Amino acid sequence: MKYIWRLLPISFILLLSGCGxxxxxxxxxxxxxxxxxxxxxxxxxxxxxxxxxxxxxxxxxxxxxxxERPGDTHIPKQxxxxxxxxxxxxxxxxxxxxxxxxxxxxxxxxxxxxxVDGGVEDGEEIxxxxxxxxxxxxxxxxxxxxxxxxxxxxxxxxxxxxxxxxxxxxxxxxxxxxxxxxxxxxxxxxxxxxxxxxxxxxxxxxxxxxxxxxxxxxxxxxxxxxxxxxxxxxxxTNMAEPPAHLAEPEGQVAVDGRGVFEESCISCHAVGDEGGNIGPDLTNFGEREVIAGYLDYDMDNLEAWLRDTQDLKPGNEMPSFNEEAINAEEMDALLEYLDSLKILEE
Ligand code: HEC
Ligand SMILES: [Cu+2]
The missing domain is CATH 2.60.40.420 (Cupredoxins -  blue copper proteins)
Structure with a gap:
């Protein structure tokens, strides 16, 4: 207990450092x-x-x-x-x-x-x-x-x-x-x-x-x-010219997923050089660590994001997609397609 005051600066440092x-x-x-x-x-x-x-x-x-001291009433030197x-x-x-x-x-x-001049001497670019x-x-x-x-x-x-x-x-x-x-x-x-x-x-x-x-x-x-x-x-290089599997994915589920994507999403999102730019480019989406900047990357969160984007990030420009817009089967295919968008691995 004696040194408990030491916790004070430590907690302050933790606060400043974003809690680890x-x-x-x-x-x-x-x-x-x-x-x-x-x-x-x-x-x-x-x-x-x-x-x-x-x-x-x-x-x-x-x-x-x-x-002032007791009994001392004199005015000090001004x-x-x-x-x-x-x-x-x-x-x-x-x-x-x-x-x-x-x-x-x-x-x-x-x-x-x-x-980016490397200096007068060597004249090289940084x-x-x-x-x-x-x-x-x-x-x-x-x-x-x-x-x-x-x-x-x-x-x-x-x-x-x-x-x-x-x-x-x-x-x-x-x-x-x-x-x-x-x-x-x-x-x-x-x-x-x-x-x-x-x-x-x-x-x-x-x-x-x-x-x-x-x-x-x-x-x-x-x-x-x-x-x-x-x-x-x-x-x-792969972002500029994405590997062929991105536009024409393999496996039936991924192919169907690309279909859903072309129907509902491509007006706002690009994969490779195809698609709109209202939302983030998704060419390498499968390599994200988080979805939309903050949700842990996993298929449950991805589905939640597509279904309830307006609850998860109020006021953003993407519409939420309910079961009528994308049914469960289409959703599975779409998730698999999105997860396959990788350009660094393989
Ligand atoms: C009207 C335009 C629009 C449509 C249509 C749209 N999105 Fe989006 N999307 C956005 C915007 C804008 C964001 C960025 C939201 C934010 O983080 O503020 C976004 C974000 C995302 C993200 C997160 C991206 C990341 O980098 O983490 C994913 C994944 C996504 N959209 C997938 C889809 C899919 C799949 C569809 C089709 C079912 C779709 N979007 C339809 C506009 C759209
Ligand atoms: Cu901001």
Missing amino acids: VENLSALDPQGPVAEMQYSLIQLSLYIMIFVLVVVFAIYIFVIVRFR VHGNRTLEIIWTTIPILLLLMLAIPNVMDTFTLADMS DHVRVEVTAHQFWWEFEYPDLDVVAGQDMYIPTDTRILIELQSSDVQHSFWVPALAGKQDNVPGITNEMWLEAPEEGVFMGKCTELCGPSHWLMDFKVIAVDPDTFDTWA
Whole structure:
């Protein structure tokens, strides 16, 4: 019981770190951008602690030293202006502000630098991939203009590569945040914001919308999936030109499923280069870890999503499909087809 107070800072850290969800913490930075930002946070924290300690120490000293004592009624010496003191307490804050400002301004320029020049000396380009991120109520679209790829919900990136990101929105204001990789930036309709990030190691990084954007804002999650450059190349090639089995699936159930999909879904969802873009591209849907950003990937949840999408994510653009629209048999075939949409395995 004696050390119970220690739980206080621990619980605070847990709170800040998203209660142990993997790779969702700005306090566990990965990659150069997040590390830069984390060290700025640390620097300002240390300066604030320094100011706090000094000010409180002086304050307590003054209270104790100059308090009214019993029987002492004399008025203490009244002081107006003290040049030395004035100079000290003007200079110290200026120095502290400079200590904050210089690294902040320098890092701001580094973070805003979207050029890929490897420097004057070698004249080579930095390895990079461009991604246009469009936020929709309540999902994310990732377009790779140089690779002819459009992906939904999962943003695949190669490790150790500069990812140059352009942020846009198709409706209201959203905000793109992958805490472990980079600080947030807004997706504003009509404006393109830019940022970059790098992931040094493979991993799955949680992303969130951090701008209240409607009734299902809190479910607008996505993932950044960092894979080695070879895997990324395979992914990009297969996304751009999907393997034949996606359009003409094998097995009767999968074939029927494709039929249902073409009837009810393809106006909004693309598989390969066929289909609409009102909803996420589903070319690699079978490789998602979650459905619609937050439901565990399994067939029960997928069926629930198709039947009750409006209950599961109120206000999203997809209609719910009841038994009249898609009967039980068709549903089974559709689920099997959706689950077969894989481009990395096999
Ligand atoms: C009117 C357009 C529209 C139609 C028709 C439609 N969807 Fe959707 N769908 C969407 C939108 C928009 C989303 C994104 C919802 C969100 O997360 O906000 C979505 C999301 C999904 C998701 C989750 C995607 C992911 O990346 O996790 C699946 C799976 C899906 N739809 C399957 C279907 C199937 C199967 C059909 C046909 C039975 C269908 N949809 C019909 C618009 C549509
Ligand atoms: Cu949003």
